[in-house]
Amino acid sequence: MKRISLIAFSAICVFLSHSLFTQAEETGAKSVEKAAVKSLAKAKLFAKLPADMNGPDGLTVSPKTGAIFLTVPNFNSGGRANDPKVPKKLPGVLAKVGLDGKVEKVLEFPPLEATGQTGCMGLTFASDGNLYVCDNQYFFNTDHKSRVLRVIMDGDKPTGKVEVAVEGLNLANAAAWHNNKLYVSDTFLDIPGKTGAGGIWAFPANEILKAGSGDKPTIKVKPAAEEPRDKHLLVVIEAKKSERGDNAGFDGITFSSDGTLYTGNFGDGTLYAIRFTRVGTRIYEIHKGESIIKCCDGIYYDKRTDKVYINDSQKNAIWAFKPIRRLTRNSKAKLELIAENGDTDGADGSLDQPCECVVVGKKMIIVNFDWPFPGLVNTKYDEPSTLSVIELP
Numbered sequence: 339m340k341r342i343s344l345i346a347f348s349a350i351c352v353f354l355s356h357s358l359f360t361q362a363e364e365t366g367a368k369s370v371e372k373a374a375v376k377s378l379a380k381a382k383l384f385a386k387l388p389a390d391m392n393g394p395d396g397l398t399v400s401p402k403t404g405a406i407f408l409t410v411p412n413f414n415s416g417g418r419a420n421d422p423k424v425p426k427k428l429p430g431v432l433a434k435v436g437l438d439g440k441v442e443k444v445l446e447f448p449p450l451e452a453t454g455q456t457g458c459m460g461l462t463f464a465s466d467g468n469l470y471v472c473d474n475q476y477f478f479n480t481d482h483k484s485r486v487l488r489v490i491m492d493g494d495k496p497t498g499k500v501e502v503a504v505e506g507l508n509l510a511n512a513a514a515w516h517n518n519k520l521y522v523s524d525t526f527l528d529i530p531g532k533t534g535a536g537g538i539w540a541f542p543a544n545e546i547l548k549a550g551s552g553d554k555p556t557i558k559v560k561p562a563a564e565e566p567r568d569k570h571l572l573v574v575i576e577a578k579k580s581e582r583g584d585n586a587g588f589d590g591i592t593f594s595s596d597g598t599l600y601t602g603n604f605g606d607g608t609l610y611a612i613r614f615t616r617v618g619t620r621i622y623e624i625h626k627g628e629s630i631i632k633c634c635d636g637i638y639y640d641k642r643t644d645k646v647y648i649n650d651s652q653k654n655a656i657w658a659f660k661p662i663r664r665l666t667r668n669s670k671a672k673l674e675l676i677a678e679n680g681d682t683d684g685a686d687g688s689l690d691q692p693c694e695c696v697v698v699g700k701k702m703i704i705v706n707f708d709w710p711f712p713g714l715v716n717t718k719y720d721e722p723s724t725l726s727v728i729e730l731p
């Protein structure tokens with residue numbers, strides 16, 4: 339009963355924020371206008387990836403040492419989604435990224451037996467000092483084959499040991515560690531009767547840090563459509579089909595300093611602020627999909643600038659907004675355009691389908707996925723794969 343009433347409360351929050359949208363849209367439009375007058379930042383080249391890295395995705399910074407780690411699923415090295423006859427030529431790899439732009443392969447991920455493929459995407463350090471990596475298998479098999487892998491680290495070096503911590507996710511996309519829990523976004527829950535649906539999974543430290551290690555079993559989650567709902571699945575929100583025909587749900591996830599989770603839909607750019615309180619989960623829609631932005635890929639909160647940054651894969655753009663301290667039903671993100679460019683091969687550092695970023699000091703380091711979908715500014719994959727940098731004020 340408790341769960342049902344919380345879901346109802348969440349639905350009401352979302353509904354009410356819809357109804358108060360008009361006023362907030364005007365606020366949002368004004369901030370875009372203001373940003374347009376301000377000159378946009380020019381993304382510059384940070385790194386050219388080696389020839390065996392075709393399409394990077396996830397990026398994270400060690401909270402202990404500041405070392406930067408990148409995942410490269412290498413989706414560009416083979417056939418497109420759901421065509422097992424055309425496997426990727428290159429495995430997914432983990433790379434270490436230096437502040438001098440050096441990118442060095444440090445680990446190859448083990449393929450899933452059922453698909454023979456690896457799909458490493460979002461990653462994060464947990465309190466045990468190990469890296470937890472989303473292994474997105476949805477592009478090869480859409481029946482709940484995605485995993486969370488644990489890369490056992492010795493400081494900033496992978497030991498070579500990789501364990502399977504979670505199985506049964508559908509499109510595991512981004513990961514974040516907060517308040518002794520691992521949070522993972524799922525972009526396609528594939529629930530019958532829903533156009534699309536994104537989910538947020540959470541795994542407490544006492545389960546996730548040992549799962550799949552020694553004699554402790556891997557956590558096997560249930561598909562979202564099964565009742566009763568898996569206890570780890572905290573949030574489910576329906577995603578509608580966007581004007582470019584994309585129904586993808588939650589993509590990036592990040593926590594601001596007050597513990598609010600910010601996330602957004604890849605399909606239509608709807609943005610959400612989510613608070614996990616003792617009395618339940620509260621969900622606020624802080625940007626109506628397609629009203630200003632139409633795509634939210636990776637998302638990152640930077641404490642120094644106190645801003646949340648959005649990688650807009652569709653527009654080759656970076657947006658920012660200030661976290662909203664006093665969230666109410668009509669709270670809307672005041673979006674500011676930071677950088678944008680047209681279709682490019684990325685060789686000069688221009689944004690080439692940005693998908694994740696981190697901020698180190700005043701440098702925003704941006705990953706260019708460069709794996710186009712219909713309706714994006716980026717029309718084709720072109721070597722080499724690149725990372726961009728923007729100097730923030």
Ligand SMILES: [Ca+2]
Nearest residue numbers: 511589635636
């Ligand atoms: Ca992503």
Ligand SMILES: [Ca+2]
Nearest residue numbers: 682683718720
């Ligand atoms: Ca391109």
Ligand SMILES: [Ca+2]
Nearest residue numbers: 683684708720
């Ligand atoms: Ca490129």
